[in-house]
Amino acid sequence: MSRLDQLRASPLFRNVPLDALQEAEKVVTSRTYRAGDVILEQDEPGEALYLIVDGVVRVSRVSLGSRERVLADVYAPGLIGETAVLSRGERSATVTALSATTILMLYRDHFSRILRRHPDVLWNLATLLADRITQQNDELIAFGLNTEAALAHVFCGLYEQRRVAGTLQPEVLPLSTQDIMQRISASRETVSRVLRKMDRQGLLRVTPSSVTLLDITALQRLGLDDTDSD
Amino acid sequence: MSRLDQLRASPLFRNVPLDALQEAEKVVTSRTYRAGDVILEQDEPGEALYLIVDGVVRVSRVSLGSRERVLADVYAPGLIGETAVLSRGERSATVTALSATTILMLYRDHFSRILRRHPDVLWNLATLLADRITQQNDELIAFGLNTEAALAHVFCGLYEQRRVAGTLQPEVLPLSTQDIMQRISASRETVSRVLRKMDRQGLLRVTPSSVTLLDITALQRLGLDDTDSD
Structure with missing residues (x-):
């Protein structure tokens, strides 16, 4: 180019x-x-x-x-x-x-x-x-709700960025538990527990180095990503 | 005018x-x-x-x-x-x-x-x-740390706005526990407990309808307000 x-x-x-x-x-x-x-x-x-x-x-x-x-x-x-x-x-x-x-x-x-x-x-x-201000407002609200909303918000945001950037398999996020802890300021125990719950619910699948999003619509709803704009 | x-x-x-x-x-x-x-x-x-x-x-x-x-x-x-x-x-x-x-x-x-x-x-x-983006980043970080940092961040931000606006007694914030709960997304129990702790430490004094800031420098440090800019 x-x-x-x-x-x-x-x-x-x-x-x-x-x-x-x-x-x-x-x-x-x-x-x-x-x-x-x-x-x-x-x-x-x-x-x-x-x-x-x-x-x-x-x-x-x-x-x-x-x-x-x-x-x-x-x-x-x-x-x-x-x-x-x-x-x-x-x-x-x-x-x-x-x-x-x-x-x-x-x-x-x-x-x-x-x-x-x-x-x-x-x-x-x-x-x-x-x-950016609108996104940060969304993030402040999702982070204030609970860990599930915070995780869903972060995952959907990354997915959307990867999709727009044309990344292969945008739904496979290269994130370890450590990466996620640093992103949402939560303890390892909390992150692991909530990820397991979301995995059981069929929302995503977790491996030690990645999170694969399975139900993006449900995750967006959970992360409040449909109440965006302004 | x-x-x-x-x-x-x-x-x-x-x-x-x-x-x-x-x-x-x-x-x-x-x-x-x-x-x-x-x-x-x-x-x-x-x-x-x-x-x-x-x-x-x-x-x-x-x-x-x-x-x-x-x-x-x-x-x-x-x-x-x-x-x-x-x-x-x-x-x-x-x-x-x-x-x-x-x-x-x-x-x-x-x-x-x-x-x-x-x-x-x-x-x-x-x-x-x-x-605004810088302030929101500060807020996301303070809110992610703990309730004490979140409260200190909110209180110092309000104080600074009131001081700049020329409000009388800028350090007397007209906030009820309910107002504070809505601002930082925390339960009544958590807000009350942390406010009592900060009151005992001499950082502020709480009444049912106001919070008076007593040690603004210490509160700014707690709310990370000295790591601002960009």
């Missing part, structure tokens, strides 16, 4: 005029990472945003005196690091490559200039941020 | 050129509500956004088969309803006036036109949305 096509595929540059894409093409820098590489480090200044062109990354955060908490996985063509760039703050999270990953890096000054010259790009960004 | 000054005080129109303010001035509609009035209703189409000029509102949501969940209180000069307008979706939450409230209503079409003609306004909006 040409760099111009990579930009065109990014939700940030979707349906924007060609001159905005060409301006971005001149200033982005491509970087590649191997699985396990750290792409962004928590608490460092946020000087650039990253368009994920290929691959999957994990966004996680360590808080004072607490375990690592996984906030999200982001699939290509996704966007990371934009909040620190907008707020001129530090990175609130660490981003690690889960697979071989290619990104296009866009420095704050270039990004600001493109946003100010091309309101369509800024409009896309605002829409992406608004969608 | 003139309407132009009301607009100027809104975070959406902060530091934007006069012509953007004047354009908005021509198209906004003022409305007033009494305490208890419903301003926006969940699941209705989101056709306008609301600038809160005076007063305090509560944002809450009812999910399938679950109790009402309070997502946030918003103080003047705040903004509500912008995510549904950007995503062209339905309202994901109900907004109720907690006090006498004055708002300026801005319809989607007018809002889009202003955003496209005045990138400064769109930039402000993107920054507001990015800050």
Whole structure:
């Protein structure tokens, strides 16, 4: 894929005029990472945003005196690091490559200039941020209900991301119990117990390194994913 | 305050050129509500956004088969309803006036036109949305830790909003146990037990209708509010 096509595929540059894409093409820098590489480090200044062109990354955060908490996985063509760039703050999270990953890096000054010259790009960004807020509200509510709702919410979200990204077998989620504990802040005992219950109910099947979703409609209902929007 | 000054005080129109303010001035509609009035209703189409000029509102949501969940209180000069307008979706939450409230209503079409003609306004909006995402991430992490962190996070957030809004005695939060249960999705027993513990530790003092914060620095540490940004 040409760099111009990579930009065109990014939700940030979707349906924007060609001159905005060409301006971005001149200033982005491509970087590649191997699985396990750290792409962004928590608490460092946020000087650039990253368009994920290929691959999957994990966004996680360590808080004072607490375990690592996984906030999200982001699939290509996704966007990371934009909040620190907008707020001129530090990175609130660490981003690690889960697979071989290619990104296009866009420095704050270039990004600001493109946003100010091309309101369509800024409009896309605002829409992406608004969608993220809605998803986080859903997540706060599902997580507040019970472990079953939290798990169903996380699983359906990952499934949807994998489906949209064109991943093979999007319903087979590569998650260990440890991964799930870090994602929903629950103990190993609780996660194992609730997974066994959902397995018995025919909602999913669990192996030590994966969760296969069997009844996605029922899981969506459980995770409140049909009450989305705003 | 003139309407132009009301607009100027809104975070959406902060530091934007006069012509953007004047354009908005021509198209906004003022409305007033009494305490208890419903301003926006969940699941209705989101056709306008609301600038809160005076007063305090509560944002809450009812999910399938679950109790009402309070997502946030918003103080003047705040903004509500912008995510549904950007995503062209339905309202994901109900907004109720907690006090006498004055708002300026801005319809989607007018809002889009202003955003496209005045990138400064769109930039402000993107920054507001990015800050909201950061706050929600903090909240997800605090809520995932334990009830004490969740309570400290909610209390410090409200204190900060009240302080910025110039509310008298910002440290005296008008919250009942019921209010708190709806905010953090915990049982009455858990909320009461943890509040008593925090009261004994000298962090706060509880009455049936209020929580007075006594040691805000310690509460901020407990609620992880010093690990903010991005």
